Amino acid sequence: MAATNLKALLKRHFGYDEFRPGQETIINTALDGRNSLVVMPTGGGKSLCYQLPALATGGLTLVISPLIALMKDQVDGLRSNGIAAEFLNSTLDNRTAAEVERSAQAGVVRLLYAAPERVSMPGFRRFLGTLDLRMIAIDEAHCISEWGHDFRPDYRQLAELRELFPQTPIMALTATATERVRRDIVAQLGLDGCAEFVSGFDRSNLTYNVKPGAGSWETLLALLDERKGQSAIVYCFSRKDTEELAARLTSDGHPAVAYHAGLAADTRRRTQERFIDGEVPIVAATIAFGMGIDKPDIRLVVHHALPKSIEGYYQETGRAGRDGLPSECVLFFNEGDRAKQEYFIRGMTGEARAVADRQLQQMVDYCRLNTCRRGYLLGYFGDAMAGGSCGNCDVCLAERQSVDVTVVAQKLLSAVMRTGERFGVAHVSDVLLGRNIKRIRELEHDKLSVFGIVDDYDRDGLRLIADGLVERGLIGRADGQYPTLGVTTDGREWLRKRGSLTLDLRVDEPPPQRETSGEPNAGKERTAGKTRGGANTPDAALFEQLRALRRSLADAEGVPAFVVFGDITLNGLAAAKPIHSRDMLAVSGVGPTKLDKYGEAFMAVIREYVGSMTLAAGENASGRPVNGGASVASTRRPAGDASVRELGDTHQLTRRLLQQGLTVAEIVAQRGLSQGR
Structure with a gap:
């Protein structure tokens, strides 16, 4: 189809004058009848890549989508744009489902959405054989790969569609896929020789922040105060955490609901609908919530617990700012947080355990960064960032100053050695700060010469110094269930020579203070x-x-x-x-x-x-x-x-x-x- 005709369809049905980068080429590939793998960041316009060809080619496009709520949102949006779309899932009664099937067979429907579980049913495949099927779009395609963060066995059955409809082009789409996952998607779906489109993974409108877990409640309230009435997701570790946090937020003036897999199906559906409709602004959820959620105006995504992997974290933060407007992603982190995830990893065996261990370590490394967080995320997916600073993460935005840390570094190295090089930064810091706690007394570390010798840094400050010493190679960190510190050969040599040391340290903002009167957003500019x-x-x-x-x-x-x-x-x-x-x-x-x-x-x-x-x-x-x-x-x-x-x-x-x-x-x-x- 001529470019002018495609743009006419784009304006008529979607209201846009121009395509986003990459969209037009992907659409033309589909119109040429070729298979394709599309990796495009959330909010980059993946859906349009199969929706517009469906309008241009006529016939019916089957869209395989993993969540019922996502299907409804997509169909509502398409109908609002004057496009004939339907879905088939368990929310429809038999009579309604039969009407949808008849409409599809009559050629009235342009896009039909269905879940992978339904597509794997023999009866549904026979029904597909009665349609003028022009294209198959598989959304969230990373779910087909064991190496992805969200593997779903039902996706493996989709490979049979290639055998049943060998002449029908397939478009596999995802926002999160490493090189290994991309290769697996192509292999599992039998798309050898397909066109591959891997757009940049950068979401420039998102600000990435990692904040200390200590004081997270006041920080969270301050973040929500700044965005009163705007949509936010707070990811929690457990079902109990979601319910407690939602109740606490609601009582503090921020209406919130809990969402987790333990709730009844109707409750989960209603909770998601209330959030999508804007009836309730905040959801406290486990990772069971939100894959592929089609809500463009989420302004804040908070991780109140450590994610299991970079892929999962990127997918979850990708729910923020899908409309391209500025939005924020905040992760609260304590060194001890990894132990919760490791408890479950220890129940795994073989390569699965090794993969989970590696993914968790990469997540911890992200939290400890003193360099650009966006650069780390992009590098994980094989993408690159121009320059060394993104200007939109807490590391790059932070004010920095050169500080002579010679004395405190000597004290820190000495404390690591005198405590036996078998403790983490939290314990070593407690010793240096002279904290009178049971664990220190039991180990008799209150009798060490390094006990209580630091009074010009707090715990967070000592952690930053320790991170700087790790980067300089003076301290080694043994990662595992308990990340212990040890002094390296270079560190001992530095101590022996009594060298000097200067680090560029962040000048952190003061702890957040909640508004006590007037408008919560006073003095702050709303997006x-x-x-x-x-x-x-x-x-x-x-x-x-x-x-x-x-x-x-x-x-x-x-x-x-x-x-x-x-x-x-x-x-x-x-x-x-x-x-x-x-x-x-x-x-x-x-x-x-x-x-x-x-x-x-x-x-x-x-x-x-x-x-x-x-x-x-x-x-x-x-x-x-x-x-x-x-x-x-x-x-x-x-x-x-x-x-x-x-x-x-x-x-x-x-x-x-x-x-x-x-x-x-x-x-x-x-x-x-x-x-x-």
């Missing part, structure tokens, strides 16, 4: 409503009105808010303030389909908002041109008019009319709002 000058800057007050309207429309349709418009599109509308259709179409994310469906409702809010601002400024009735020359004179009404009294609250009236069953077009006509064409 969605920046108010600094500039024609392309979203108007914060208008953004909130548009968001309220979006919520009303979404509630009326029974879909998540982002299905109507994502935050990026709302930002565009709040910045451009379009009051005519041609101007609204110029906003990214608005295509003809959504313009027809929602355009007048949003432009009505914008017209009234612009009118209120004009009246507030005391402008004359002739109207000053706004929005590139469009006049707002037509939006003004006499001061006594009811619509002026409702200025800024148009979404409330719109919601009432929607609840009465009126369409957007009927609401516009009833309210007498001018239609800009």
Whole structure:
């Protein structure tokens, strides 16, 4: 298909004028009938790579997706864009499922979503044989590999689809796959010679932070205070942890729900729906939550416990900021955290245990980094970062200063040796700080000459010094269940020669203080409503009105808010303030389909908002041109008019009319709002 026709489909159904990097080539490969493996970071636009070919080729595209909630979200979004899509899963009764199957056989459906468990059933495969099947898309394809972090045996059965439909192109997609996992995906699916597209793994809008586990509760509350009302996931170690944390957060003013595999299926489904719909902003969850969750506006992902692997961590943090807006990923870490994971690893045998040990060690290494965290993550997946600093992780953002640590380094090395080189940094630090605790007394380490000789550093400071000494090769760290410190040959030689040492140490921020009065976000700039000058800057007050309207429309349709418009599109509308259709179409994310469906409702809010601002400024009735020359004179009404009294609250009236069953077009006509064409 010609590039111009593809772009026409892109604008009509998705509202975008241009493809993201790599998408068009992948789409053309599918249209040429070739198999492909697509590795693209979360939020990079993987779904479009098979959704657009489904529109261009006709027939039916089968999408194999691992989670029921993900299917529903994808289908809701496609239908909102005017695309015929359905899903088949256990939430449908027999009658509804039969209707979906008949629609697919009649050629009405363009994209059909199903879980791998269903696809492996003989009856479903016979049903596939009755369809005009043009393409098969396998999402979360890393689940087929034993070397991946989320292996699912049912994915192995998908290899049989190659035998059943040898002429039907397959597109395997994932956001997380090392070279070894990619090779395994290709082998398991029989895609030898397929086109491979490996986009960069960098998520530049995400900020990566590792913070001390000590004081994590106050830090977590401060993070949530900064993002009041925004969506966040807090990953916990155990089911009990999720329930306790959710209850504690709720009692502290941050509504949260728990999610884990031990909950009833209906409870899990309802919890996920409430989070996706924006009814509850925070989920405290085990890793059972969220694989492939299609919610673009998650602003914070917190790991309250140490992840098992870099792949799992990258996948989980990838749920933040899928819309491309700035979002944060925070991991709380203590050296002792690895013991919880090692308890389960000890139950493994053979190569599985060796792999799990190695993956956990890589995760611990990430937490200990004094160099760029993004660079480490990219390097793990075989990607590279230009330069030595990303400028968007805690290591790269931290202020640093050169500090002469000669004296404290001597004390630390001496303490490591005098305690027998069989303890970790926590115990050695406690000795140096002179802590009167039972363990130290039992070992009689309170009688050592190094006991209590440090008073200018705290525990965290000593840990940073120890990490610096490890990097300099003066201390060795024996990793395992209990990571002990030992002085190296170079370290002993340095002590003997009484050398000097300077380290570049981070100047850490003071401990977070919670807001005790006023707005929790006071003095902090929210992502969605920046108010600094500039024609392309979203108007914060208008953004909130548009968001309220979006919520009303979404509630009326029974879909998540982002299905109507994502935050990026709302930002565009709040910045451009379009009051005519041609101007609204110029906003990214608005295509003809959504313009027809929602355009007048949003432009009505914008017209009234612009009118209120004009009246507030005391402008004359002739109207000053706004929005590139469009006049707002037509939006003004006499001061006594009811619509002026409702200025800024148009979404409330719109919601009432929607609840009465009126369409957007009927609401516009009833309210007498001018239609800009």
